């Protein structure tokens with residue numbers, strides 16, 4: 471009805487390819503396969519209980535987390551949509567321990583795909599927006615099966631990244647390295663149409679997002695930042711702040727891309743085995759790429775997240791992103807001496823501690 475006046479995702483990609491005379495079309499084919507997977511997942515999400523896709527699958531993923539039926543289904547859909555085209559040399563998913571084997575008969579391509587097939591799983595059963603996240607890298611040895619180490623590339627080396635959000639409408643938000651564009655799915659025609667051509671994150675904001683139930687595990691710079699926001703116009707910021715927490719990274723990212731804001735899932739002391747909640751390859755790098763491409767800032771809390779050299783496929787890390795001024799302020803707090811004096815932090819977290827100098831120096 472309204473859709474036909476707009477560019478389709480395919481037309482957008484063809485236009486992009488015109489600017490890259492060496493492009494063979496493999497990249498566009500891969501993006502369209504990912505978009506196809508997102509359409510299929512969108513359909514499953516929309517049918518919910520009618521398609522018997524709610525609830526637990528009764529299994530755990532590689533990280534010991536309970537898998538929902540939709541986690542498993544979305545993983546299979548991604549795999550089936552993308553593995554046969556010959557454009558990939560390898561793929562990894564949040565739900566799988568090691569790189570997923572590609573069909574023996576197919577040729578190997580020049581790209582690597584990393585994805586979180588269903589993000590925000592805890593929201594599925596309560597009918598709140600969920601999403602899928604993907605990251606595309608170049609294969610170091612095109613034409614050959616990729617090894618796990620091949621995926622350990624810093625986020626600045628991503629060729630493209632994006633997410634689909636399954637909300638009141640389904641959208642695909644994509645960066646192929648020249649800004650960020652948003653496409654809305656017309657579910658009847660089955661096509662993504664360009665509806666948000668040049669998404670920019672507003673530089674300033676008065677809205678923050680953090681899971682406050684972790685407050686007792688936060689480090690001082692994060693506590694300071696949140697306390698100052700909560701103090702509102704009577705505090706050092708001199709302005710009232712609003713707070714949101716959806717527990718779906720894709721939905722939080724979408725809000726920040728649309729109207730600004732800052733998101734924090736910082737590293738904390740909750741579980742020493744998990745330095746941060748979110749996963750570098752499947753969540754932080756692709757979202758970080760989109761945010762930076764949209765003029766925002768993406769950080770570990772201390773330094774740009776896209777500069778971090780990954781050490782393992784399922785590595786977790788602190789993640790702070792959104793409106794530039796706020797993220798820079800949070801980074802500054804991490805670099806300043808402790809406000810409340812050394813008694814404020816256990817020794818492990820002192821500015822000059824071993825902890826800061828190693829992992830936190832990231």
Ligand SMILES: O=P(O)(O)OC[C@H]1O[C@](O)(COP(=O)(O)O)[C@@H](O)[C@@H]1O
Pocket residue numbers: 564586588589590591592681717718719720735747
């Ligand atoms: O439950 P918490 O601690 O608030 O964590 C919420 C975070 O966990 C996630 O749901 C993790 O993603 P998965 O659903 O893919 O495991 C993020 O989307 C979200 O930001």
Ligand SMILES: [Mg+2]
Pocket residue numbers: 586588589590719753
């Ligand atoms: Mg996720």
Ligand SMILES: [Mg+2]
Pocket residue numbers: 541564586587588589590591
């Ligand atoms: Mg997931």
